[in-house]
Amino acid sequence: MRTTDSRHDLPIAPNLLDRNFIAAAPNQIWLADITYIETDQGWLYLAAAMDLYSRRIVGWAMEYRRP
Incomplete structure (x- = not known):
């Protein structure tokens, strides 16, 4: 299974x-x-x-389709 395709010219978010x-x-x-x-x-x-x-979950969401 492959989840990331880095072969693109799109901008990369800063770290x-x-x-x-x-x-x-x-x-x-x-x-x-x-x-x-x-x-x-x-x-x-x-x-x-x-x-x-705090390591608390402050928000979450679940969907059966890809957002």
């Missing part, structure tokens, strides 16, 4: 954290990711956002 995953207070840095899970009904897409300081 704002530069692997410095330290937050001194809540809501300074939110991280987000998306994953997909195979189910009996097809693929389920899950996106989540996490506050780096």
